[in-house]
Amino acid sequence: MNKYLQDLIKLSKFDTAISMFEPKIENEKAKLATFVETAEEIKASINTLYLEVDDIKSKRTKNNIHLSELKSKLEDISKKNDNIHTEKELKALQLEEEIAKEQISFANEEITRLDALSESKEETLKDLQEKLTEEEESIKDIQVAVDNSIEEINKERNVVYQERSELLEKFDNKILTFYEKIKRWAKDSAVVPVKKQACYGCYMKINDKTYAEVIKSEEIVNCPHCGRILYKEDETEEA
Numbered sequence: 039m040n041k042y043l044q045d046l047i048k049l050s051k052f053d054t055a056i057s058m059f060e061p062k063i064e065n066e067k068a069k070l071a072t073f074v075e076t077a078e079e080i081k082a083s084i085n086t087l088y089l090e091v092d093d094i095k096s097k098r099t100k101n102n103i104h105l106s107e108l109k110s111k112l113e114d115i116s117k118k119n120d121n122i123h124t125e126k127e128l129k130a131l132q133l134e135e136e137i138a139k140e141q142i143s144f145a146n147e148e149i150t151r152l153d154a155l156s157e158s159k160e161e162t163l164k165d166l167q168e169k170l171t172e173e174e175e176s177i178k179d180i181q182v183a184v185d186n187s188i189e190e191i192n193k194e195r196n197v198v199y200q201e202r203s204e205l206l207e208k209f210d211n212k213i214l215t216f217y218e219k220i221k222r223w224a225k226d227s228a229v230v231p232v233k234k235q236a237c238y239g240c241y242m243k244i245n246d247k248t249y250a251e252v253i254k255s256e257e258i259v260n261c262p263h264c265g266r267i268l269y270k271e272d273e274t275e276e277a
C-alpha cells in the first residue's frame with residue numbers, strides 16, 4: 039500500500055477517535071445530571087413544606103391567642119352576671135356567652151385540625167429528607183464512578199493524541215494540507231473505505247477503473263463523486 043495512504047488512514051482513524059471522546063465524557067456527566075436534578079427537586083419540595091409548616095404554626099399561635107381572649111371574655115361575662123337587673127340584660131349576656139362559647143369550640147376544632155395537618159406535613163418532610171439522603175448517597179457513588187470513567191477516557195485520549203503527534207512528525211506536508219482541505223467539509227469522513235464497490239462517504243457506486251486503482255492501493259484515489267480519499271479495507275478488518 040502507498041505509504042502516504044497508510045498514514046492518511048491512520049491519521050483519519052486518530053481524528054475520528056478524538057472526536058468521539060467529548061461525547062463519551064458528556065455521556066458520563068449526563069448520568070450524574072439526572073440524579074442531581076432529582077435531588078434538587080426533593081430539596082425544593084422540602085423547602086416548600088418547611089414554609090407550609092411555619093404557616094400552620096403561626097395560624098395555631100393566632101388561634102391560641104384568640105382562645106385565651108375568649109376565655110377572659112367568658113370570665114368577664116360571669117362577673118357581669120352578678121350585676122344583672124333586667125330580663126333584657128340577662129338575655130343579652132346569655133347571647134354573648136353563647137357566642138363566646140361557640141367561638142371557643144371553633145378555635146379548639148381549628149387547633150386540632152391544624153395539629154393534624156402539621157403532623158402529616160412533618161411526616162412527609164421526614165420521608166423526603168430520608169429520600170434526599172439516599173439520593174445524595176447515590177450521587178456520591180455515581181460521582182466516583184463517573185470521575186473514574188472520565189479519567190479513563192482522558193487517559194485513552196492522551197494516548198491517541200500522543201500517537202497522532204508522533205505520526206504527524208514524519209507526515210508529508212502536502213498530503214496533510216490535502217487531507218485537511220477535505221476534512222474541512224467531510225469532517226471525520228475525509229478518508230473512507232470502499233465496501234461493495236461503493237464509497238463509504240457518499241455511498242455512491244464507483245466505476246470499475248477507480249475501484250481497481252483503490253484495490254491496487256499504489257496511489258491516493260479520490261471518490262469521483264464526492265472527492266473523499268478512498269481505501270480498500272483489509273478483509274479481516276471488514277469482517
Ligand SMILES: [Zn+2]
Nearest residue numbers: 237240261264
Ligand atoms: Zn464518495
